Amino acid sequence: MKKIYITVALLCVTVTSFGQSIADGLRLGTTDITGTARFRALGGAFGALGGDLSAIGINPASSVIFTRGTASFTLAVDSYDNDVNYFGTSNSTSNDDISFNQAGGVFLIEANPNSKWNKIALAFNYDRSSNFDDDFFASGIGNTSIASYFSEFAQGVPLELLELQNGESISSLYQFLGEQEGFGAQQALLGFQSFIIDPVDFDNPNNTVYTSNIAGNAFDQQYSLVSEGYNSKASFNIAAQYDERLSFGLNLNSHFADYTQSTLLDESNDNPTSLINGVRFENNLRTISNGFSFQLGTIAKVNQNVRIGLTYDSPTWYTISEEGSQRISTSGSDIDGDFTTLVNPRVTNIFQDYELRVPGKYSGSFAYLFGKNGLISFDYSYSDFSNLTFRPTNDPFFQEQNQKIENVLKGSSTFKVGGEYRIKEWSLRAGYRFQESPYQDGETLGDLTGYSVGAGYSWRTIKFDIALDRSEQDRNQVLFNTGLTSQAAITRSNTAIVGTLTFSL
Secondary structure, eight states, X not given: OOOOOOOOSSEEEEESOOOOOXXXXXXXXXXXXXXXXXXXXXXXXOTTTOOSTGGGGTOGGGGGXXXXXXXXXXXXXXXXXXXXXXXXXXXXXXXXXXXXXXEEEEEEEEOOTTSSEEEEEEEXXXXXXXXXXXXXXXXXXXXXXXXXXXXXXXXXXXXXXXXXXXXXXXXXXXXXXXXXXXXXXXXXXXXXXXXXXXXXXXXXXXXXXXXXXXXXXXXXXXXXXXXEEEEEEEEEEEEEEETTTEEEEEEEEEEEEEEEEEEEEEEEOOOTTOSEEEEEEEEEEEEEEEEEEEEEEEEEEOSSSEEEXXXXXXXXXXXXXXXXXXXXXXXXXXXXXXXXXXXXXXXXXXXXEXXXXXXXXXXXXXXXXXXXXXXXXXXXXXXXXXXXXXXXXTSHHHHHHXXXXXXXXXXXXXEEEEEEXXXXXXXXXXXXXXXXXXXXXXXXXXXXXXXXXEEEEEETTEXXXXXXXXEEEEEEEXXXXXXXXXXXXXXXXXXXXXXXXXXXX
């Protein structure tokens, strides 16, 4: 017998498994070019330059390149556009966001003039590494029903677990299944209680085979996804300069991310043999992540014009907490006429915490300075995303996901180039960046390309910089990781206007 729980308006339940996917890992594993306006205007190519608060985040030796104590604050206005194609039907959505993008400061300590270690820098910098705000809408006539999602989860689940016992509610049964059987059994329950699936043998409580009540191969589907959130990094930095030619630095980084996502699928059909002709399936998810990493970096002044930088980024170790809720409604007709069904457990699933190890990164940089008139800079970095790892690694589900990661992901290179030209108090800037897809097929998530321009003006100890940054990337978005794995082809572009105010002592 199943244990019966008392139902209240909102229940919380700890669930032992959930569909963490490669995309979930990459959300934390990849970052965008964010930070100060000068940094973004040069495409983030600052690894050998230093002297910028956001540059500390890519090479910790950057802080000691400053000639005096400095603080900066950055505000960004981002505009996101998604062009979506789903089974030949196109849709477009736009979303705008204003964010406090960067804040930091550096304090310099002049060392003993008789020592070759002539300067020490202490710095702190906050950067919003990624903006998770997104909004897209896909519609079209698909060839796979959402019934396949529930059917795949239901196979192997005894019918007795999905039927209500005397005095038992949907909420208490949904809670029980989450605690004892896991997320998959909850999905089977939603499909069964909404009449999307039925057992092959109604009279056998041990039945484990189910069939769909949605027939045909043409389904009018409308799918929307709305997400909000960010991934941020706070860097605590120390750096030192040796003989004015070599600079060394260390960052201790605290990472924190907050992500919310709501998806809604509306599916309808007019297939004459379908018992169910309409489905509305809603899912809500919130993810909170905290992590740690460190960085080691150096900048060498080969001569007055040439600088070379090297950086090692350690893996980032995240601890992730998730919670979610679901509801589903269906409509159809049988011999008794039309009917509608609503299954709303009113339960918040609190999933067991898990860990994610994001692979480290190696970076090399080169910069050439044309005296005080300008500069050109080039950065290259490499990270092997096939080493992305869900933990604990002895968990069977995570073992399966980690094997998929090894088979699907690969190493990814990022190229960045930027230039600056100075005219008295004015500075004119431009940049370009290219980031390879971490997927072996290059199509699930495509390459990212970005262009930027900017300008700055200096009033002695105060500087104001502005940048316009645009990037574009294609991806194929699956609607669900199980069953209904139809893909929407999305081209996402991001246009950002960034302003930074800098104060120097």
